[in-house]
Amino acid sequence: MCGIVGYVGPRDCSDVLVSALTKLEYRGYDSAGIAVFENGKIEVAKTKGRLSDLKEKMEREGKPQGHAGIGHTRWATHGEPSDVNSHPHSGRRVTIVHNGIIENYKQLKQFLLENERDEFLSDTDTEVVAQLLDFYYDGNPIRCIRKVLHELRGSFALGIVFADRPETVYAVRCESPLIVGQGQGEVFIASDVPAIIKYTKDYYLLEQGEIAVLKNGAVQFCTLHGRMLEKELKTADFDEDSAEKGGYPHFMIKEIHEQPTAVKTTITPRIEGGMPNLSECGITPEVLEGFNNIFIVACGTAMHAGMVGKYVIEKLARVSVTVDIASEFRYRDPLLTPDDLVIIISQSGETADSKAVLNLVKGTGAKTLAIVNVKGSSIAREADMVIYTHAGPEIAVASTKAYMVQLSVMYLLAFEMAYAKGRIDDEECKRLTLELVRIPEVIQHTIDRIENVCRYVSTKLITADSLLYIGRGLDYALSMEGSLKLKEISYIHSESYAAGELKHGTISLITDGMPVIAVATQNSLFEKTLSNIKEVKARGAMAIVICDQKADIGFDCANYIIRIPQISEMLMPMVATIPMQLLAYYTSVNKGNDVDKPRNLAKSVTVE
Ligand code: F6R
Numbered sequence: 001m002c003g004i005v006g007y008v009g010p011r012d013c014s015d016v017l018v019s020a021l022t023k024l025e026y027r028g029y030d031s032a033g034i035a036v037f038e039n040g041k042i043e044v045a046k047t048k049g050r051l052s053d054l055k056e057k058m059e060r061e062g063k064p065q066g067h068a069g070i071g072h073t074r075w076a077t078h079g080e081p082s083d084v085n086s087h088p089h090s091g092r093r094v095t096i097v098h099n100g101i102i103e104n105y106k107q108l109k110q111f112l113l114e115n116e117r118d119e120f121l122s123d124t125d126t127e128v129v130a131q132l133l134d135f136y137y138d139g140n141p142i143r144c145i146r147k148v149l150h151e152l153r154g155s156f157a158l159g160i161v162f163a164d165r166p167e168t169v170y171a172v173r174c175e176s177p178l179i180v181g182q183g184q185g186e187v188f189i190a191s192d193v194p195a196i197i198k199y200t201k202d203y204y205l206l207e208q209g210e211i212a213v214l215k216n217g218a219v220q221f222c223t224l225h226g227r228m229l230e231k232e233l234k235t236a237d238f239d240e241d242s243a244e245k246g247g248y249p250h251f252m253i254k255e256i257h258e259q260p261t262a263v264k265t266t267i268t269p270r271i272e273g274g275m276p277n278l279s280e281c282g283i284t285p286e287v288l289e290g291f292n293n294i295f296i297v298a299c300g301t302a303m304h305a306g307m308v309g310k311y312v313i314e315k316l317a318r319v320s321v322t323v324d325i326a327s328e329f330r331y332r333d334p335l336l337t338p339d340d341l342v343i344i345i346s347q348s349g350e351t352a353d354s355k356a357v358l359n360l361v362k363g364t365g366a367k368t369l370a371i372v373n374v375k376g377s378s379i380a381r382e383a384d385m386v387i388y389t390h391a392g393p394e395i396a397v398a399s400t401k402a403y404m405v406q407l408s409v410m411y412l413l414a415f416e417m418a419y420a421k422g423r424i425d426d427e428e429c430k431r432l433t434l435e436l437v438r439i440p441e442v443i444q445h446t447i448d449r450i451e452n453v454c455r456y457v458s459t460k461l462i463t464a465d466s467l468l469y470i471g472r473g474l475d476y477a478l479s480m481e482g483s484l485k486l487k488e489i490s491y492i493h494s495e496s497y498a499a500g501e502l503k504h505g506t507i508s509l510i511t512d513g514m515p516v517i518a519v520a521t522q523n524s525l526f527e528k529t530l531s532n533i534k535e536v537k538a539r540g541a542m543a544i545v546i547c548d549q550k551a552d553i554g555f556d557c558a559n560y561i562i563r564i565p566q567i568s569e570m571l572m573p574m575v576a577t578i579p580m581q582l583l584a585y586y587t588s589v590n591k592g593n594d595v596d597k598p599r600n601l602a603k604s605v606t607v608e
Pocket of ligand 1: 398
């Protein structure tokens, strides 16, 4: 999704803006631009394409020289990616960058046209905001911004410069995240902390409807109603190194390798005396005991973590769990009661549909629990309870370590809930918890053992047009994620299928050489899955099997076998995830794709 940055300080503003935008590239974008005060005038440079295209353009045509300005990476929503639709957009005296969507832009445009403002150059909703600001501007920027904010509908964040207010940047947040970084004599705005971490770790989090004024290396805040605000300065708990590739060729492979640490950091503070303890998140056995039904709602990979959670919670705690896609749940008038718990899982904590579910649940009496990675994000702040995953910044668009830590939290929750419901005694709870504590080591060992195998097997996938992932039970839940990971970065069509369901239609797709990746880590279901593997192999499929070291399977049944360490069946997903991530990664690398920034995708999906 779009990224916003801004700067006021002694450095070369264009360089700072481009460098900060580079750190937001992971969000996905198709054009980029900046606006900088040069000798009291706003100079704009923008282009369709990557930041490298913008840099080339500035080398050719001249880079704006100055010390205050705003910048943007655009992920097209209104109007195709083009030079003219790129941000910044300007009215006569106002230039802005914008993240999010203005829902009523058509009505506002009509209003402007009726009032003799017909200077629209682009198809964007953003330009309407620029023109509207201009229309109301009477020399008082704050009054003008407040007036316009009252007229805009949607979720958005804006960076604004006024031509007659040189060296000053205004910023406002309405739903879409925005932070203000405070350095030594310099200030920044950004959609996300990693954008400015190179310059400062100290930042303010703008809240709903708050306006920031950046001037003379300092910042002032006021509310939508014009009241001045003192805000708490926060400090990021990661540094530039963790937001960089650290010697790896891509963020994705770095993040795969970070998983042992991410899991350890996530679970260690939540274990006390060998038992899970989520009380710092407001979750006690008494609280958990009271819930009769659980709904897990999320999007994409986070929803897949919920699928694993369903199996584990239902099996251990015997509580009914429904997993739903946020964009479906919000429109299906769900039946919720005060005895229900709605768990929202989100890496970013800003996903529009997941956020909407949170708002919908409020008022039903059901309690909400957010499992979120980004501190202070909207979902984390608005839920009744929150468990932060401690994966650190996840930059690659394809989620890996965030999924893994979401799984680890699902297990902790299942153990604690099973204990609270009296389904397991403390001895069993401690045994399960201990196994989870040992998982980071097993993940590390698995990566070390199978990375090269996966790299090799991936060479067999690159020519495929289409493939299937199959599994049963937890392996099926897991294969959904394996399939998504592979398709999103390799661009090979892939579907995940419950292995036993194949013969009810889908098996007709099998042709000679079509890859079928079978996840067969559940011992109790192994024989059944093995039969399905034989069925597809007999019809010409190239069978790739992910199973444990002891699984009784040979090359008569499979073309390639990826063996992973054997641990208890229930925890296998945390290990079996690794080969699926590595297969996706190396297939994408071997196809020469842009692994960290797959086409059409954005890291944080802040639009519906
Ligand atoms: C895929 C991926 C997405 C996200 C989804 C939800 O690799 O990352 O499917 O899982 O967009 O995002 P969050 O977790 O930020 O709510």
